[in-house]
Amino acid sequence: MAGARSRGPDACRPSTRPALGPAAVLADRAYSSRAIRRHLRRRGISAVIPQPSDQIRHRLRRGRRGGRPPGFDTEAYKQRNTVERCINRLKQWRGLATRCDKLALAYQAALHLAAILKWVRR
Template identity: 55%
Template structure:
């Protein structure tokens, strides 16, 4: 019998054919209940499946299955949330740690492991694109002090659901909903160019600047208040994801491992 927060036997039976074979190597994950076996083995398997893309493939499999029966709702909401990093999340070595962990990309040295320093300590920002049901389609991590709009293109480009049989993957939402943090000419132009409808409210300063230009001010961007109410699905998704302790507070030193936890939580949802 599955305990609270555990997957059922039926879920594991569906996942089993998609999982790689295990080889018995191990590393520590100390808080794991003893009934799961040696925590070293469990953590190493978790890390290995992150590295070889198994977790991402499992989530993609669920998305492909849903899209094949038209369950994915392509009105997509995008937003971010800031999660506090535990003190143990800091200190990942740039050249790999003593246990042979993965190397950090030298090109990301300005933002090591998606941790940003703020007055309250280290933080990570989780950017999500969710479908109309509030289920994640794209997950991007940045340091907590990064502006939402700068990650928008990466989040949008992360939406990719292959077809169940043949055809090009689905990458284009029918509409994108976002709050005022995404109100910029560049974002609106990008979405129009890709043929994606936009529902993003205009910021006050942008409206004031447009009015000051007088006859040259142009039209305000189209905005459907009723449609915008559906943006709450991304807020609800964050609330559900933060029920997982390892998501609400970042304990992982490596951004890839923390993101793998988010993918796993999304798969459970």
């Protein structure tokens, strides 16, 4: 997570904070650690990550010391499903699924071609 950077509007220096408005990270249960949530919170990014059942049980077992549950936006999390299905459709191309291209440019070209063909077929 610490290596994530985005280009700001001035394109001079990579930014670690969202450029426009409130941003959110939609992630799987595997990314529900306190360290990741703290990292995102420091950068002004809201985390839409469901809590695994073992973390919920642990928090409840600790009582008041367990703290309150993290916020979770179910409507925003539904958008993650749409993105996941799109990626899975694109991965039907063997070259995209295995990432066998040596150059990032060739991989990106194959990704664009697969997306165009999927779009045209609909």
